[in-house]
Amino acid sequence: MLTQQDLAIESLGDCAVDSPLGATGRSSFVDDADGVLVESRVRADAPPAPPVAYQLAGPRRKIFFEPAKTTAALVTCGGLSPGLNNVIRSVVLELAHAYGVRRILGIRNGYRGIDSDAAEPPIELTPRAVADIHHDGGTILASSRGPQDPETAVDFLVSQGVDILFPIGGDGTQRGALVLQREIARRGLPIAVVGIPKTIDNDIPHVAPSFGYATALEAASDCIRGAHVEATGAPNGVALVKLMGRDAGFIAAGAAIVSQDANFVLVPEVPFPLEGEGGFLEALERRVRERGHAVVLVAEGAGQHLFDSEIAETDESGNKRRWDIGVFLKDRIASHFAARSLELTLKYIDPSYLIRSCPANAWDKFLCDRMARAAAHAAMAGKTGMMIGARTGEVYHVPIALVGRGPAVRLDVNGDVWNAALASTGQPRWGQLGRASGG
Numbered sequence: 001m002l003t004q005q006d007l008a009i010e011s012l013g014d015c016a017v018d019s020p021l022g023a024t025g026r027s028s029f030v031d032d033a034d035g036v037l038v039e040s041r042v043r044a045d046a047p048p049a050p051p052v053a054y055q056l057a058g059p060r061r062k063i064f065f066e067p068a069k070t071t072a073a074l075v076t077c078g079g080l081s082p083g084l085n086n087v088i089r090s091v092v093l094e095l096a097h098a099y100g101v102r103r104i105l106g107i108r109n110g111y112r113g114i115d116s117d118a119a120e121p122p123i124e125l126t127p128r129a130v131a132d133i134h135h136d137g138g139t140i141l142a143s144s145r146g147p148q149d150p151e152t153a154v155d156f157l158v159s160q161g162v163d164i165l166f167p168i169g170g171d172g173t174q175r176g177a178l179v180l181q182r183e184i185a186r187r188g189l190p191i192a193v194v195g196i197p198k199t200i201d202n203d204i205p206h207v208a209p210s211f212g213y214a215t216a217l218e219a220a221s222d223c224i225r226g227a228h229v230e231a232t233g234a235p236n237g238v239a240l241v242k243l244m245g246r247d248a249g250f251i252a253a254g255a256a257i258v259s260q261d262a263n264f265v266l267v268p269e270v271p272f273p274l275e276g277e278g279g280f281l282e283a284l285e286r287r288v289r290e291r292g293h294a295v296v297l298v299a300e301g302a303g304q305h306l307f308d309s310e311i312a313e314t315d316e317s318g319n320k321r322r323w324d325i326g327v328f329l330k331d332r333i334a335s336h337f338a339a340r341s342l343e344l345t346l347k348y349i350d351p352s353y354l355i356r357s358c359p360a361n362a363w364d365k366f367l368c369d370r371m372a373r374a375a376a377h378a379a380m381a382g383k384t385g386m387m388i389g390a391r392t393g394e395v396y397h398v399p400i401a402l403v404g405r406g407p408a409v410r411l412d413v414n415g416d417v418w419n420a421a422l423a424s425t426g427q428p429r430w431g432q433l434g435r436a437s438g439g
């Protein structure tokens, strides 16, 4: 359970500068006493408890940095997510147009670009340079995985005169941001670090969901529409669609709900039985015998209990690699039907990278702009060691230290999202199983 103290936002010091937004008459200011309740769910019969609230995001009347003397830098890290360019553009425009910040750097290729020995130096981000980027997927700055030495990175920020760093990326990026902020604090430097969390996987705490997720669902459901056409277009057609989701099944579950065309959805949180009475293959066979076709969604991290071991290898950022459940299931479905001499037309579809490389949809664009501008306001007010949190309708400040605290964000298998996914597929509710069962 979080306390109000856990949610305190660090600050570089007193805010002595009048915000230029006051002169425009465009902004209604908020102050640090404005909050957003952490717990939206309550029990009416619970004893009253003191409210615990995030600090509300938004422009402050007094700011820490003098805009004309401020240099900001943006960096995008980790896997791509729809909306990265929208975030870059809105941060740049808010800083340049609303505050009058004149020097904004775009660090190339993720954290590896925060280094004087980097292959590519930062680029200048002007309003003109970012004018049209919001229509495109990806990131104009490029991204990467892999560690960066915090001392090297902070030396580089100092050498470039950077006052504010905006790390835009997932849970790993935010952990990295905290390491940099700690090094900055250790040296007593007045450099603000304000993160903007991206996640198509929907697996970052205090952000529910962040930008990218809604677009990923929309793109996935377009693929599933095609998969359904393929499955119904052949005798005993089965379309198996692999979606991203290393540890959390939000994309697969959400896509099942959005598309309404999936008959099975397999997620990391539910180690389904494969063989035997009540297992996936038997349920699939029954569905195909009864209806002549089926659409199966599988998240990349699902079914790892079906392999004898875990992969020891990680990616450059330390994320554990997973066995390829898509190809594994494809083979097992084929051999199951062959063993029963049952006709099968199996189509395996892996749209993973297409889903995260597309431009943001309307909802994610809406979210990106608000999160980006909120980050600009927080940073100009000298807030640091924080990231922007978001929930439908609200944008607020979250200490980055909370990203690594508490249980990881996973699908609640007793919650309404998973219930809706089960209802839309009609698949059995498989429970928790031991390793290697049914393999």
Ligand SMILES: Nc1ncnc2c1ncn2[C@@H]1O[C@H](COP(=O)(O)OP(=O)(O)O)[C@@H](O)[C@H]1O
Pocket: 077, 078, 079, 110, 111, 112, 144, 145, 146, 147, 148, 169, 170, 171, 172, 173, 174, 175, 176, 177, 179, 316, 317, 318, 319
């Ligand atoms: N615990 C950590 N400490 C410092 N840096 C980290 C940490 N975890 C990840 N990073 C760095 O953050 C960047 C992005 O992390 P990654 O896990 O690849 O993507 P994401 O931010 O999307 O989760 C990489 O450069 C990675 O090395």
Ligand SMILES: O=P(O)(O)OC[C@H]1O[C@](O)(COP(=O)(O)O)[C@@H](O)[C@@H]1O
Pocket: 077, 078, 079, 080, 170, 171, 172, 199, 200, 201, 244, 245, 246, 300, 315, 319, 356
């Ligand atoms: O193949 P890549 O580029 O390493 O990315 C795969 C991973 O990237 C993601 O899209 C995002 O993951 P991150 O949070 O690590 O950036 C995951 O869903 C997926 O497991």
Ligand SMILES: [Mg+2]
Pocket: 078, 170, 171, 172
């Ligand atoms: Mg991640």
